[in-house]
Amino acid sequence: MRCPRCQHEDTRVLDTRMPEPQIVKRRRQCSLCGFRFSTVERPVPEEISVLKRSGKVEEFDRQKITASVQCALKKGNRRREEVEALVEEILQNLFAEKSKCLSSEEIGEEVLRCLRRFDRLAYVRYLSVHKTFADLGEFQRKIGEVQSHGDAV
Numbered sequence: 674m675r676c677p678r679c680q681h682e683d684t685r686v687l688d689t690r691m692p693e694p695q696i697v698k699r700r701r702q703c704s705l706c707g708f709r710f711s712t713v714e715r716p717v718p719e720e721i722s723v724l725k726r727s728g729k730v731e732e733f734d735r736q737k738i739t740a741s742v743q744c745a746l747k748k749g750n751r752r753r754e755e756v757e758a759l760v761e762e763i764l765q766n767l768f769a770e771k772s773k774c775l776s777s778e779e780i781g782e783e784v785l786r787c788l789r790r791f792d793r794l795a796y797v798r799y800l801s802v803h804k805t806f807a808d809l810g811e812f813q814r815k816i817g818e819v820q821s822h823g824d825a826v
């Protein structure tokens with residue numbers, strides 16, 4: 674595991690915990706710069722695939738979801754742990770589905786559902802990036818919904 678701060682390849686495990694029977698959490702420290710961080714190990718069903726809008730099937734990629742959420746949050750000053758917890762919630766909800774093949778729409782809807790509660794600006798940003806112009810009517814309706822509840826921003 675590389676150090677997220679200095680990219681050094683050797684990090685030490687300080688302790689290992691199992692907060693849940695399916696989850697292993699390791700606290701680590703970089704042996705070069707001393708940076709401390711945690712890694713979380715959890716089972717991910719291998720056979721989940723994603724049906725793209727184009728009809729192509731791809732392997733499920735957690736990183737893509739994380740990247741799209743981070744991209745939507747770009748101007749927010751969210752802590753990394755907050756973002757990770759949000760992605761975790763999205764993934765848990767997705768994996769709770771019985772289906773082994775998720776469409777990119779289903780994934781997008783779940784991301785939106787969670788983002789909406791988390792950060793309204795990020796929600797709008799994600800919506801504008803991931804919705805095609807075919808959905809323009811729906812896009813405008815959703816923006817309208819956000820604006821009409823726009824008191825808490």
Ligand SMILES: [Zn+2]
Nearest residue numbers: 676679703706
């Ligand atoms: Zn380091």
